[in-house]
Amino acid sequence: MFEKEPERADLVRLVGQAQKGDSESCHTLYGLYAKPVHNFIFRLIGTVEDAEDLTQETFFKAFSEVAKLREPGQFKFWLYRIARNEVYQRIRRLRRKTEVSLDDEEIGYRNFLPDQSRDVNPEESLLNRELERHIRLALDAMPLKLRDVFVLAVIQKFSYEEVTQIVGRSLLSVKTDIYRARLIAKDIIRKYLDRETDEMPRRRGRNS
Amino acid sequence: MKCQDAEEEILNLADHSRLSPELTAHLAQCAPCSALLAESEEVDLLFGTAPVLEPNPFLWTRIESRLAREKPPGARRWGFALPASTWLAAAALVLLSVLIVSFQSEIPLNPDLALAEYAGLQSTDGGNPFLIAQARGASGINPFLEAMMPRNVNPFRFQREP
Numbered sequence: 001m002f003e004k005e006p007e008r009a010d011l012v013r014l015v016g017q018a019q020k021g022d023s024e025s026c027h028t029l030y031g032l033y034a035k036p037v038h039n040f041i042f043r044l045i046g047t048v049e050d051a052e053d054l055t056q057e058t059f060f061k062a063f064s065e066v067a068k069l070r071e072p073g074q075f076k077f078w079l080y081r082i083a084r085n086e087v088y089q090r091i092r093r094l095r096r097k098t099e100v101s102l103d104d105e106e107i108g109y110r111n112f113l114p115d116q117s118r119d120v121n122p123e124e125s126l127l128n129r130e131l132e133r134h135i136r137l138a139l140d141a142m143p144l145k146l147r148d149v150f151v152l153a154v155i156q157k158f159s160y161e162e163v164t165q166i167v168g169r170s171l172l173s174v175k176t177d178i179y180r181a182r183l184i185a186k187d188i189i190r191k192y193l194d195r196e197t198d199e200m201p202r203r204r205g206r207n208s
Numbered sequence: 209m210k211c212q213d214a215e216e217e218i219l220n221l222a223d224h225s226r227l228s229p230e231l232t233a234h235l236a237q238c239a240p241c242s243a244l245l246a247e248s249e250e251v252d253l254l255f256g257t258a259p260v261l262e263p264n265p266f267l268w269t270r271i272e273s274r275l276a277r278e279k280p281p282g283a284r285r286w287g288f289a290l291p292a293s294t295w296l297a298a299a300a301l302v303l304l305s306v307l308i309v310s311f312q313s314e315i316p317l318n319p320d321l322a323l324a325e326y327a328g329l330q331s332t333d334g335g336n337p338f339l340i341a342q343a344r345g346a347s348g349i350n351p352f353l354e355a356m357m358p359r360n361v362n363p364f365r366f367q368r369e370p
Contacts, residue, residue: 023272030268038263052264059271060278135258154255179219182248186219189251 015072043151044087058083077165134192138185150181209234214241
């Protein structure tokens, strides 16, 4: 997911220059983290349009307030915290509009996203449709609190300790939520795997 | 190790290649837990290879433009710190404006009083500044060229001597 992650010394230097208002350094930092942050937001919010909007907000806020960052070496985790907060705020605003209970445990976020027919987007034509659909179903079935740690740990490959730095919860809380998210994901992906297994004899029959 | 503990450890694993000795021993004799581990590895593999989207290539342009345009509350304007010379020039302009206003304030604002003072005439109803000049005995005088004519006085507004 991360391309050419810089050495810590280089990152500190880049962030230091960005804090002084150097636009080239900001552009370099954007180039390093735009894709993973964009995908993180996309996996949480579910639509490309919202993901682009929130990615823009995230980087705008980050570069506007980078001077306040005391530890330049923590830029990546700080950036992800901003991204996560943007997603949470957007979802809260959507929920207020629909006037539905905020119980994360019972209601998946997809119910609050308007006009879901837009999700049949051109990007899906380039992807494995069935896999993407099941991944999305699995993430939709998770409450947001489980979804973000699951995406960070399983999709974005952060260590559990790094996840705690982003979400601001204890290691035990993070591990528990990832465990619960995995249970949900496993049930849904099992249907995909079973279907793939069932398809194989039929395909062999057609090809022979 | 019990299956319940094995399941918990399997689902808590961040790295499926790092199994505890107890779990390894349990898996050697428990087919369901071995299947669960395999399934968990496959789930993580599938999610780990989830399609990756490329951000819109124009996103940086939008961010950069917005940073140049807006200044969020409490934030320093990005890349637009004004040099000291600009601030000095602005201060000089303000000072000059103050001086001009104070200079203007020395000119009487009441046009009637100003003109009366200039022409030595009393205010009357109506009047033509050229006639007044003639009355003074000056011919061909253009009151607008008179050096003493205050700039803020409209000569057509002054009152004619009865």
